Amino acid sequence: MHGPAPEVNVDAVPAEGLLLDVREDDEWAAGHAEDALHIPMSDFVNRFGELTERLEDDQRVYVVCRAGGRSAQVTQYLRAQDIDAVNVDGGMLAWAAAGRQLVAPEGTDPSVL
Template sequence: MNFASLPQVDIAAVPADGLLLDVREDNEWAAGHAEGALHIPMSEFVARFGEVTEAVADGGGQAFVICRVGGRSAQVTQYLVQQGIDAVNVDGGMLAWEGAGRPMVTDGGDPAYVL
């Protein structure tokens, strides 16, 4: 599978109650993230795969995968699809999320931004 054939959605198509899987690293997450997103850095993804399958099952069966701009999330989406999981790459990543004015938070309450 090449990335061009991956299922992708625009930021506007991500439902407010959908499972948003953020695969950015810890420092990127700390700067700002979507409230309620599941954070599993790409570097830890295979080791924490069980958490993903559980969250997908609990979250309605589909994962919306996001990173900063869409490269890492495309790789994770490809892996998930190969494992038989309904996953879509969020086109444009967190930069598009921020640009669309979608809400962002930090764990410490500081102003959120995309690193």
């Protein structure tokens, strides 16, 4: 692939958009977007089918991690598979800073690890 992965600002992610969170399990458990699909980058190739099962024709995938590095790599991988994917600039840190909703297990306050 050539060049950086395309990015969008967290405010450009639509509420009904397909948000793919590629952070590891402990990061996800600490706090995540409620309707996000969680497939850790470390297991992404093995679990790729979980994403394709959720995809509708020509649907854009918004890829997020903590700060944007891992999600940029996954975005490039998806684009190489002819999937319309964009990296969420600033990751979950930007998501939380923008006041977007985070959820965590009951009894814990959501946070971004």
